[in-house]
Amino acid sequence: xxxxxxxxxxxxxxxxxxxxxxxxxxxxxxxxxxxxxxxxxxxxxxxxxxxxxxxxxxxxxxxxxxxxxxxxxxxxxxxxxxxxxxxxxxxxxxxxxxxxxxxxxxxxxxxxxxxxxxxxxxxxxxxxxxxxxxxxxxxxxxxxxxxxxxxxxxxxxxxxxxxxxxxxxxxxxxxxxxxxxxxxxxxxxxxxxxxxxxxxxxxxxxxxxxxxxxxxxxxxxxxxxxxxxxxxxxxxxxxxxxxxxxxxxxxxxxxxxxxxxxxxxxxxxxxxxxxxxxxxxxxxxxxxxxxxxxxxxxxxxxxxxxxxxxxxxxxxxxxxxxxxxxxxxxxxxxxxxxxxxxxxxxxxxxxxxxxxxxxxxxxxxxxxxxxxxxxxxxxxxxxxxxxxxxxxxxxxxxxxxxxxxxxxxxxxxxxxxxxxxxxxxxxxxxxxxxxxxxxxxxxxxxxx
Numbered sequence: 522x523x524x525x526x527x528x529x530x531x532x533x534x535x536x537x538x539x540x541x542x543x544x545x546x547x548x549x550x551x552x553x554x555x556x557x558x559x560x561x562x563x564x565x566x567x568x569x570x571x572x573x574x575x576x577x578x579x580x581x582x583x584x585x586x587x588x589x590x591x592x593x594x595x596x597x598x599x600x601x602x603x604x605x606x607x608x609x610x611x612x613x614x615x616x617x618x619x620x621x622x623x624x625x626x627x628x629x630x631x632x633x634x635x636x637x638x639x640x641x642x643x644x645x646x647x648x649x650x651x652x653x654x655x656x657x658x659x660x661x662x663x664x665x666x667x668x669x670x671x672x673x674x675x676x677x678x679x680x681x682x683x684x685x686x687x688x689x690x691x692x693x694x695x696x697x698x699x700x701x702x703x704x705x706x707x708x709x710x711x712x713x714x715x716x717x718x719x720x721x722x723x724x725x726x727x728x729x730x731x732x733x734x735x736x737x738x739x740x741x742x743x744x745x746x747x748x749x750x751x752x753x754x755x756x757x758x759x760x761x762x763x764x765x766x767x768x769x770x771x772x773x774x775x776x777x778x779x780x781x782x783x784x785x786x787x788x789x790x791x792x793x794x795x796x797x798x799x800x801x802x803x804x805x806x807x808x809x810x811x812x813x814x815x816x817x818x819x820x821x822x823x824x825x826x827x828x829x830x831x832x833x834x835x836x837x838x839x840x841x842x843x844x845x846x847x848x849x850x851x852x853x854x855x856x857x858x859x860x861x862x863x864x865x866x867x868x869x870x871x872x873x874x875x876x877x878x879x880x881x882x883x884x885x886x887x888x889x890x891x892x893x894x895x896x897x898x899x900x901x902x903x904x905x906x907x908x909x910x911x912x913x914x915x916x917x918x919x920x921x922x923x924x925x926x927x928x929x930x931x932x933x934x935x936x937x938x939x940x941x942x943x944x945x946x947x948x949x950x951x952x953x954x955x956x957x958x959x960x961x962x963x964x965x966x967x968x969x
Contacts, residue, residue, distance in 0.1 A: 523552045524694060526733050528702065528724035530740045531559040531644040533798075534596050534651065539740050544655050545801035553694040555727060556659075557702040558648060559720035560640035562742075564592050568640050575619065576628050582619035586612065593647060600651050607653070607661060611646040615639045630675035634704065635712040641701035641720065649699055659697035664705045664723070667692060671705035671713050678713035680705060680726040680785065689730045700727075721782040725793075729785035736786065737803075738795045741778065745770065745795060745807040748823045748963045752956050756963070758806045759821050766821055767793070767809045769909050769945050773824035787811060819919065820966040821910040823959050827952060829861065829905045830879050831936070832886060834870040835896040845891055846870060852885045861905075862947075864936050871936055873949070876901055903935060904955035907947040908962065920946060926965040932958050 533539045547554065571585035593608050618636055622628055645661055652659045668688025671678040685705075702720020707713050715722050721738065728736040743749075745767070748756040762770070764783040771780040782793065792810035796803040832849075839845055846863065849872065853860055858881055862873040874882060879899060886897045913919055923946060927934060936949040950958050 524555065524731060524733055525552055525737060526555045526557070526724055526728040526731060527737045527739050528557045528559065528721045528741075529648075530738075530742055531561040531564075531641070531648075531720075532742055533740045534561055534644060534647050535563075535599055536740075537599055539798045540600060540651060542798040542801050542803070543739070544652070544657060546798070546803055547657060547697055550696075552696075554697050555694060555700065555731075556697060557700045557720050557724035557727065558641060558645040559702050559718060561592075561596075561644040561647075564589065564643055565637075565640035565718075567592055568643075569637060572619070572622065572628070572633075572636055575623055576626065582616065582623045585619060586616060589615075589643065593643070596647050597650075600654070602650055602654050604654070605647070605650050607646040607649040608643060611639070611642050615643075631711050631713070634675045634714040637714060638701065638704040638712050641703050645699050645701040652697065652699075657697065658695065659699050660695050661699045661701075662692075664700060665710075665712065667700065669705035669723070669726070671707060671715065673707045673709070673711065673713055675713050676716075678705065678707070678715050680715065680722070681708075682726070682730065682785070684708070685726070686730050689727065716779055716781065719779045719781065722779045722784070725782045725785040725791075728791055729789060732789065733791070736782075736791060736793045738778065738793060739803060740798050741795060744797065746822065747967055748959055749825065752825075752959050753963055757967070760807060762807060762809045762821060763911060764809060764811055765944055766909055766911065769907075769942075770822055770824050773826045773905070773907055773909070783809070819910050819912050819916055820908050822908075823963045823966070824907045824909055825955060825959060826905045827955070828876045829873055829903060829949070830876045830882070830899055830901040831903065831949070832872040832874065832882050833896075833898040833900065834872075834886075834891060834894045835868060835898065836894045837868060839868060839870055839893045841867065841893075845894065848889060848891060849886070852889055853882070856881050856885060858882060858885075862938060864938060873905070873936075900935070902952045903949050904952045904958075905947055905949055906955065906958055906962065907945050908966065909945050911944045913943050913946055922965050923948070923962060926961045927958050930957060930961050932961075 567588050574580040593605055649659050649661045670681045670684040702723040704712055704714045725736055745759045746756040750756045768780045768783055771778045790811045795807040797806055858874055858878045860874055864871040932954045934948045938947050
């Protein structure tokens with residue numbers, strides 16, 4: 522009897538056809554399935570936004586619980602559930618936490634991680650209710666009960682393999698074990714999250730510790746394709762990716778996996794198999810592994826991200842003045858603003874960061890003194906487009922092809938970058954030019 526470690530996308534609780542295929546696969550197998558569940562995006566959004574309003578007294582804990590119950594009832598209707606016993610049981614301890622936040626106003630980083638973990642817990646509980654309705658036995662096993670030990674970096678913790686291994690290897694697995702992903706327990710017993718949507722990192726850690734022959738991803742929201750199929754419907758599935766290519770595409774939000782998924786797998790060379798669930802079967806779409814990179818390999822995908830902004834520090838000689846970048850990056854780090862890239866010239870320093878941090882970046886740049894800077898500008902109506910694939914530095918015509926694709930159609934490139942990595946070159950364009958740029962770049966490299 523084999524043990525399979527699987528990350529199942531939590532959004533699938535709203536997709537009865539996928540649930541039907543999932544149940545059929547379980548029923549046809551005698552193997553043991555360890556299913557790590559990601560959060561339903563709607564449940565996560567209700568919870569995160571609701572707690573923010575709870576802290577500012579705009580909502581009560583009862584309002585938030587009612588919204589979560591409404592989401593659960595919608596799932597129940599879609600899946601024709603008659604009972605929500607597991608969901609109701611999971612909601613009870615969350616009720617106590619929310620009451621405490623409402624009455625004390627305390628919402629520390631540690632408490633925030635504990636509350637947000639319920640996005641995965643509630644999603645997993647709803648999946649257990651669905652399985653129960655279909656007479657499929659499944660145990661719900663919380664990471665803290667499993668003994669998944671993580672660092673105390675709240676919001677961005679790491680799995681601690683050594684203290685976790687004995688706990689996990691001694692566990693008894695049934696035919697279906699459901700584990701909420703994205704968090705674990707610190708050595709002092711507190712809950713810490715591995716990231717915003719990091720269930721696949723949890724699954725990868727379990728796959729590594731249990732030494733399975735592959736990590737399976739079932740029903741991810743966005744498959745690995747040569748471009749975003751919402752922009753380019755004819756985009757093809759990517760059959761093979763290296764760990765590095767997959768991580769880069771995840772970084773650009775091209776596919777719904779966490780960039781850290783490969784960390785636990787690289788040493789043992791455990792491959793990742795990405796499956797779609799369809800008509801009672803799982804269909805292999807992409808294999809991710811540590812295969813040797815051939816110099817002839819080129820572009821795998823045209824990825825993009827709209828979640829960027831540029832902070833431009835302009836002034837004669839800013840490129841000559843030492844310390845400007847150090848001052849700003851230190852301030853950004855203090856306020857937990859992630860810098861995605863930096864492009865410098867003698868008269869301008871351009872810092873690319875996440876769009877959600879615009880307000881904080883503007884406030885920081887106004888409050889600190891930056892020598893030689895006479896103008897600070899934030900540009901937000903932009904998109905980052907990247908071509909991803911090993912072999913950039915061995916195939917010198919790639920950059921020329923990239924720029925000819927956009928220049929031919931009079932698309933203005935605001936910023937470009939390459940050379941920092943062998944597997945990515947990127948450019949920044951106006952958001953209104955994004956779709957056209959992606960279409961033309963894709964046409965150049967994939968010939969359709």
